[in-house]
Amino acid sequence: MNNIPFNKPYLTGKEAHYIYQAVYSGKISGNGIYTKKCHEFFNDKYGFEQCLLTTSCTDALEMAAILLDIKEGDEVIMPSYTFVSTANAFVLRGAKIIFCDSRIDHPGMDESQIEALITLKTKAIVVVHYDGVACDMDLVMDIANRHNLYVVEDAAQAIDSYYKGRPLGGIGHLAAFSFHETKNIISGEGGMLVVNAPEFAKRAEIIWEKGTNRSAFFRGEVDKYSWVDVGSSFLPSELISAFLYAQLENLDDIQQKRKQHWTQYESELKGGGLTGIQLPQLPPFASNNAHMFYLLCESSQFREGLIDHLKTSGVYAVFHYLSLHKSPFYLNKHDGRELPETDRYSENLVRLPLYYQLEANQITKITQLIIQFCNSYHN
Incomplete structure (x- = not known):
């Protein structure tokens, strides 16, 4: 594999x-x-x-x-x-x-x-x-x-x-x-x-x-x-x-290829009838440089299961930042305010593979695995 x-x-x-x-x-x-x-x-x-x-x-x-x-x-x-x-x-x-x-x-x-x-x-x-x-x-x-x-x-x-x-x-x-x-x-x-x-x-x-x-x-x-x-x-x-x-x-070539990958992810996942995840949203004032493609899962348990499901098939997805206001170093220095959206992303966001050499059939494999997991998780 x-x-x-x-x-x-x-x-x-x-x-x-x-x-x-x-x-x-x-x-x-x-x-x-x-x-x-x-x-x-x-x-x-x-x-x-x-x-x-x-x-x-x-x-x-x-x-x-x-x-x-x-x-x-x-x-x-x-x-x-x-x-x-x-x-x-x-x-x-x-x-x-x-x-x-x-x-x-x-x-x-x-x-x-x-x-x-x-x-x-x-x-x-x-x-x-x-x-x-x-x-x-x-x-x-x-x-x-x-x-x-x-x-x-x-x-x-x-x-x-x-x-x-x-x-x-x-x-x-x-x-x-x-x-x-x-x-x-x-x-x-x-x-x-x-x-x-x-x-x-x-x-x-x-x-x-x-x-x-x-x-x-x-x-x-x-x-x-x-x-x-x-x-x-x-x-x-x-x-x-x-x-x-x-x-x-080679910036223009690199960017074109990354945007192509990003668009394929979006297209295939949008058509998958997914439940349990949200796709990236772009504010109207912003462009997309295809730095990453992430999913926002409905819960941390869902995210953990999805990452494990992908890994079992040889696909390595990762979570991202942990909330800095809750970090061991700054927890006691923070003013105590709750930051619920920050915690939501920290607990539920997963990043998918995205790099120049990624192939279209590999992206399709990844999206099919995601759709498969979403369907089985809620049944």
């Missing part, structure tokens, strides 16, 4: 070639030719003003927290249904996290609840574009502007996705992307900070370069570089950038 894994990294064929070129270029540390090529790609395709590749999305988020001067006692509003890095970046600076519940129709944060969570200590709103599906950014930016708050887009899953025609990652003051091997575009590990607010541009580059004005020195803008701010070694080596560039060159 040929197993179907949850994820399989896709190689375009140019990765090793570009890494070879980077190795023999004489510069394999960060901010070389392939780093610049990647920056130019995002500048040209999406109009991002300033892009800084990082070794992870976590690093990009940590840079954002430093840029916003998050300090002990500051409050940061974000969803509870997200990866720990979203919160960790701000906890490291001393912030208190104020968790927002998810939407009824989508795992993303319920934007209508944000304003009620704002206090005099609130410094920033961090939105997470879960599944590459946009939050209502007009509403979020309006709230932020009226309360003089910063907005950070956690766009880890949101490459090549849009809000009312605007690329995600280009709307908030800052944004963070991921190129982890589970994402649409990968470099093994890797990420990127996007700086949309001009007032952060100069300092972002300094933080990126370990708190020095090294980049300005190499551009001939200063006669020596020195330690001028806090920072860390956030920029990736040229090997990571070279790998990433090979992926970016």
Whole structure:
């Protein structure tokens, strides 16, 4: 039996070639030719003003927290249904996290609840574009502007996705992307900070370069570089950038294939007369970048049974985030509010295999197994 894994990294064929070129270029540390090529790609395709590749999305988020001067006692509003890095970046600076519940129709944060969570200590709103599906950014930016708050887009899953025609990652003051091997575009590990607010541009580059004005020195803008701010070694080596560039060159092809798989899942499951599960719903203002295909089960027992049923036939589906407000680390720090929608997604959501090399007959096998389980579960 040929197993179907949850994820399989896709190689375009140019990765090793570009890494070879980077190795023999004489510069394999960060901010070389392939780093610049990647920056130019995002500048040209999406109009991002300033892009800084990082070794992870976590690093990009940590840079954002430093840029916003998050300090002990500051409050940061974000969803509870997200990866720990979203919160960790701000906890490291001393912030208190104020968790927002998810939407009824989508795992993303319920934007209508944000304003009620704002206090005099609130410094920033961090939105997470879960599944590459946009939050209502007009509403979020309006709230932020009226309360003089910063907005950070956690766009880890949101490459090549849009809000009312605007690329995600280009709307908030800052944004963070991921190129982890589970994402649409990968470099093994890797990420990127996007700086949309001009007032952060100069300092972002300094933080990126370990708190020095090294980049300005190499551009001939200063006669020596020195330690001028806090920072860390956030920029990736040229090997990571070279790998990433090979992926970016094939972004349109990768996206077309993933969307084809996503559409097949939706079509076959919609026609299956399913009971016990809900298919993904897309808000009218958002595009779909086919980052994942998930199902929302009627109960945790149903989800557990479905995952086991698929696994028995060699198909590996997985659940996703556990509610951060109930995590061992933050349970006693949370303000005690119930977040029922967050818990519903945490307990009932299952993600299906979705990657470039997935074949149509494999998707059909998966959907038939799901339909089979749904029919037997309720009989």
